[in-house]
Amino acid sequence: MTAPARIHIQALTKYFGNRPVLDGIDLSIALHEVVCLIGASGSGKSTLLRCINGLEMWDRGTVRLDGVPIDDPGFGGGTLQKRIAIVFQSFNLFPTMTVRDNITLAPCKVHGKARAEAEKTAHHLLTRFGMAAFAARYPEQLSGGQQQRVAIARALATDPDVLLLDEVTAALDPELVGEVLSIIRDLKARGLTMVIVTHEMGFARDIADRVAFLEGGRILEEGAPDRMFLAPHNARTRRFLQRIIDAGRL
Amino acid sequence: MIRDATAPPRDRSGDWRTVLFPALISLVSIIAVFGALAWWVTSSPQWPRVQAQFFSLGDMRAAFPRVLEGFWVSMQVWLTALVCIGLWALVLAVVRALRAPLFAPLRLLVVIYIDIFRGVPVLLMVLLFGFGIPALNLPGLPNAALFWGGVAMVLTYAAYVAEIYRSGIDSVHEGQWAAAKSLGLTEWQTLRYSILPQALRNVLPALMNIVVALQKDVALLSVLGVRDAVREAQIYTATTFNYSSLLVAAGLFLLATIPMARLADWVARRDRVRRLQRTQ
Numbered sequence: 001m002t003a004p005a006r007i008h009i010q011a012l013t014k015y016f017g018n019r020p021v022l023d024g025i026d027l028s029i030a031l032h033e034v035v036c037l038i039g040a041s042g043s044g045k046s047t048l049l050r051c052i053n054g055l056e057m058w059d060r061g062t063v064r065l066d067g068v069p070i071d072d073p074g075f076g077g078g079t080l081q082k083r084i085a086i087v088f089q090s091f092n093l094f095p096t097m098t099v100r101d102n103i104t105l106a107p108c109k110v111h112g113k114a115r116a117e118a119e120k121t122a123h124h125l126l127t128r129f130g131m132a133a134f135a136a137r138y139p140e141q142l143s144g145g146q147q148q149r150v151a152i153a154r155a156l157a158t159d160p161d162v163l164l165l166d167e168v169t170a171a172l173d174p175e176l177v178g179e180v181l182s183i184i185r186d187l188k189a190r191g192l193t194m195v196i197v198t199h200e201m202g203f204a205r206d207i208a209d210r211v212a213f214l215e216g217g218r219i220l221e222e223g224a225p226d227r228m229f230l231a232p233h234n235a236r237t238r239r240f241l242q243r244i245i246d247a248g249r250l
Numbered sequence: 251m252i253r254d255a256t257a258p259p260r261d262r263s264g265d266w267r268t269v270l271f272p273a274l275i276s277l278v279s280i281i282a283v284f285g286a287l288a289w290w291v292t293s294s295p296q297w298p299r300v301q302a303q304f305f306s307l308g309d310m311r312a313a314f315p316r317v318l319e320g321f322w323v324s325m326q327v328w329l330t331a332l333v334c335i336g337l338w339a340l341v342l343a344v345v346r347a348l349r350a351p352l353f354a355p356l357r358l359l360v361v362i363y364i365d366i367f368r369g370v371p372v373l374l375m376v377l378l379f380g381f382g383i384p385a386l387n388l389p390g391l392p393n394a395a396l397f398w399g400g401v402a403m404v405l406t407y408a409a410y411v412a413e414i415y416r417s418g419i420d421s422v423h424e425g426q427w428a429a430a431k432s433l434g435l436t437e438w439q440t441l442r443y444s445i446l447p448q449a450l451r452n453v454l455p456a457l458m459n460i461v462v463a464l465q466k467d468v469a470l471l472s473v474l475g476v477r478d479a480v481r482e483a484q485i486y487t488a489t490t491f492n493y494s495s496l497l498v499a500a501g502l503f504l505l506a507t508i509p510m511a512r513l514a515d516w517v518a519r520r521d522r523v524r525r526l527q528r529t530q
């Protein structure tokens with residue numbers, strides 16, 4: 001018997017104009033599973049991620065969280081976003097708010113949590129990520145790596161069931177990538193279910209339970225990371241990985 | 251004299267020659283230019299008559315108390331209008347920024363409103379409102395020309411300011427909307443907590459220019475007979491056939507607008523420094 005699917009995506013199709021960006025995606029993510037989506041730019045992996053927590057609408061198909069379609073009215077009022085959080089490539093922190101206020105905004109204003117309690121959660125998260133000393137700072141005063149750690153803390157502030165990571169290290173200077181990746185490793189160790197879009201192939205191979213290769217809005221191949229990276233079945237997966245290896249990124 | 255090549259160059263900032271020479275040259279050229287201008291104007295055969303009619307110190311002194319009183323009226327109108335414009339324009343800009351389809355009719359109304367009020371000269375609006383609406387004798391509303399002229403100013407200026415706000419809202423990165431939506435914030439919460447604070451910060455220099463422009467445009471209300479600085483000066487002119495009172499009004503406006511303009515420059519400079527720091 002397979003583990004119950006936390007997220008179940010079925011025949012997901014989305015068009016930009018008359019060009020399909022998602023072309024019948026089927027994907028299941030089990031509880032505690034970490035799935036990495038790889039593929040060239042424009043393959044649809046970021047769009048797929050943004051559909052999973054309702055940032056983008058799609059044209060056909062369904063996305064289910066624990067068996068319930070995410071466009072169900074029961075997921076309104078921020079309930080869906082509380083359970084499926086996302087972290088962006090460009091951090092997207094609110095620049096006019098302190099680090100602490102960035103993290104407590106949604107818990108207080110969307111979910112009606114008491115301020116003191118939200119601040120306690122924020123403090124715990126910041127401490128875990130080595131950012132406790134920066135709670136009163138503004139995002140612009142932080143390095144890219146520090147901002148991304150705050151963005152991850154903000155996403156985790158509502159204790160979500162699933163975390164989506166959209167190329168979270170792509171905008172960082174190389175020496176800052178490590179501090180963000182180590183946090184993601186820590187989250188996996190704690191059993192958080194994650195869907196990760198990344199260009200860091202070494203990291204994907206290391207952290208993923210399963211890797212899916214996307215091209216032209218379809219999943220061409222998926223499997224265990226070692227099998228995917230060492231012996232891909234699909235010729236196009238092989239070509240993609242060869243290009244990555246040639247570029248010295250694996 | 252040969253000096254050590256590695257020694258830093260001598261600090262010349264305290265040297266009196268580097269400070270004094272440019273200042274001296276500017277001073278001489280200013281005196282030369284303005285002196286020539288003054289000589290040219292005062293050598294005209296009509297100058298004594300103009301001097302008596304526009305630069306009579308005695309008339310200035312006589313007109314001053316009334317003009318000053320009128321000037322306070324101008325400044326009160328300015329401050330009141332400023333607050334009303336700031337708020338009303340914010341309402342317009344927010345309605346225009348809301349993206350939900352539900353607000354489509356309201357958005358359309360705002361677009362029409364802005365087109366109309368930006369497209370008609372503000373003087374015409376002041377005349378239409380100031381003379382037209384009191385004639386209606388609307389029950390429950392004041393009939394004073396000052397009130398309706400002020401309303402015309404507010405409605406017109408708000409159309410411009412709403413567009414400034416909108417450019418500020420548009421200048422906020424799309425990622426902020428995405429982040430707010432991904433946290434479950436409503437559209438209004440997104441505007442309130444994320445978009446508007448950034449938008450207002452971005453358009454503050456542009457808003458300061460409007461503040462200065464309005465400060466002198468309130469003089470338009472004088473066409474309705476409102477006894478502001480300009481009107482009081484005109485009344486003096488009408489009774490004495492001396493125009494010095496107009497210069498008194500001009501002087502009072504300058505006293506108010508020049509500091510505001512300097513403040514606007516300072517705000518703009520600070521904003522530029524902030525942006526430069528951010529891109530580093």
